[in-house]
Amino acid sequence: MTLSESATAPVDEVVLEAVGLTKHFPVRKRLRDLFSRTPAVVHAVDDVSFALHRGRVTALVGESGSGKSTVARLLAQIYPRTAGDIRLHGTSTRVRGGRPFRSYVRRVQLILQDPFASLNPVHTVRYHLTRSLRIHGNAGRSAEDLDKALANLLTRVSLAPPERYLDAFPHELSGGQRQRVAIARALGADPEVLLADEPVSMLDVSIRLGVLNLLQDLKERLNLAILYITHDIASARYFADETIVMYAGRLVEGGDSETVTQNPAHPYTRLLTESAPDPERITGDGAGAGIDEAAGKDRGQGEPPSLISPPAGCRFHPRCPHAMRRCTADVPPRLTVGDRPGHWTACWLYDPATVAADAPGSAAPDADPAVPPPPALVEREDAATLGEAR
Numbered sequence: 001m002t003l004s005e006s007a008t009a010p011v012d013e014v015v016l017e018a019v020g021l022t023k024h025f026p027v028r029k030r031l032r033d034l035f036s037r038t039p040a041v042v043h044a045v046d047d048v049s050f051a052l053h054r055g056r057v058t059a060l061v062g063e064s065g066s067g068k069s070t071v072a073r074l075l076a077q078i079y080p081r082t083a084g085d086i087r088l089h090g091t092s093t094r095v096r097g098g099r100p101f102r103s104y105v106r107r108v109q110l111i112l113q114d115p116f117a118s119l120n121p122v123h124t125v126r127y128h129l130t131r132s133l134r135i136h137g138n139a140g141r142s143a144e145d146l147d148k149a150l151a152n153l154l155t156r157v158s159l160a161p162p163e164r165y166l167d168a169f170p171h172e173l174s175g176g177q178r179q180r181v182a183i184a185r186a187l188g189a190d191p192e193v194l195l196a197d198e199p200v201s202m203l204d205v206s207i208r209l210g211v212l213n214l215l216q217d218l219k220e221r222l223n224l225a226i227l228y229i230t231h232d233i234a235s236a237r238y239f240a241d242e243t244i245v246m247y248a249g250r251l252v253e254g255g256d257s258e259t260v261t262q263n264p265a266h267p268y269t270r271l272l273t274e275s276a277p278d279p280e281r282i283t284g285d286g287a288g289a290g291i292d293e294a295a296g297k298d299r300g301q302g303e304p305p306s307l308i309s310p311p312a313g314c315r316f317h318p319r320c321p322h323a324m325r326r327c328t329a330d331v332p333p334r335l336t337v338g339d340r341p342g343h344w345t346a347c348w349l350y351d352p353a354t355v356a357a358d359a360p361g362s363a364a365p366d367a368d369p370a371v372p373p374p375p376a377l378v379e380r381e382d383a384a385t386l387g388e389a390r
């Protein structure tokens with residue numbers, strides 16, 4: 001078999017891309033909906049765009065119900081998309097079963113949250129891995145080839161010696177070992193992309209780091225592009241190169257993980273970081289220590305909105321302590337934050353003209369875009385500077 005250690009492949013190459021990806025689930029009609037012209041749908045994912053790069057981990061962070069798993073399933077082409085595109089090496093792909101699906105899945109593998117559910121309890125580790133190797137044409141020609149490939153897979157995920165695990169049933173393994181088998185099975189396809197949907201959230205806290213370190217190791221050795229889905233923004237800082245944040249079906253912020261987690265720009269990301277204990281941020285050792293100073297002012301209240309009738313404009317506006325008039329009407333575009341290259345947020349607070357037009361006494365719906373930064377931003381910059389100065 002050929003688990004490709006492609007150390008020479010160009011790093012940063014975009015492998016898989018979501019472009020305006022949208023998924024609306026139809027909702028079962030109630031009597032009163034029969035007379036409605038527009039059928040009710042759950043707006044699970046709306047206009048989501050991002051790229052996965054070879055040899056890099058991208059964390060997709062958001063609270064429960066924000067649409068993260070739907071994004072993973074769309075990228076795995078298990079769900080058909082409502083709109084948008086999925087590009088593999090720049091080529092638009094839409095596969096529905098059969099040979100094209102198998103050939104896509106060989107390159108893009110999904111790892112699920114629950115290793116209990118994803119492994120069949122009546123089959124051994126050998127069965128699961130052999131099946132994956134055979135389906136994806138990596139089992140070799142002889143029994144020796146297959147044995148070598150099986151041993152190689154188990155060694156890759158640090159289940160050694162392989163003979164100790166090959167004939168074990170899932171119930172004879174710990175949660176961490178089961179998740180390693182699930183990862184080995186994904187590697188049996190020799191993929192370019194791993195979509196890891198909350199891969200450690202069902203595991204004991206003490207073994208989570210081991211599995212995350214394994215994914216990190218695979219990223220480096222096999223040059224994999226990894227999407228790491230999590231609701232734990234603190235883990236994104238340590239494990240992911242880039243972080244993108246999702247709220248109620250839309251992406252609200254993105255950038256390198258250090259910047260997004262330590263200097264979050266969007267009020268929702270700030271809320272997430274406040275509720276995630278991060279020792280460095282709390283003790284003030286990190287560059288973003290000032291965020292905690294501002295936390296009291298910045299706490300968004302309330303619950304995520306209904307995705308059947310999501311709020312107009314910015315979906316976070318009903319919870320946002322800084323919401324302005326425009327936030328209730330217009331969907332914010334991606335705006336550059338300006339502190340680090342590539343840091344963006346979909347928040348009107350980063351559009352000086354909008355902030356100026358919203359200022360008390362302002363009668364200017366089309367204010368001069370050259371106005372100085374809005375008070376909310378000046379305040380945040382002060383807070384960040386305070387943190388750095390300590």
Ligand SMILES: Nc1ncnc2c1ncn2[C@@H]1O[C@H](COP(=O)(O)OP(=O)(O)OP(=O)(O)O)[C@@H](O)[C@H]1O
Nearest residue numbers: 025042044062063064065066067068069070071307
């Ligand atoms: N098959 C489906 N039919 C209808 N609605 C769905 C379906 N799958 C997901 N949803 C809805 O889409 C929204 C996003 O769900 P999704 O599971 O993608 O969120 P998530 O961020 O992964 O949450 P969690 O972390 O709890 O898994 C939710 O409102 C969910 O109820």
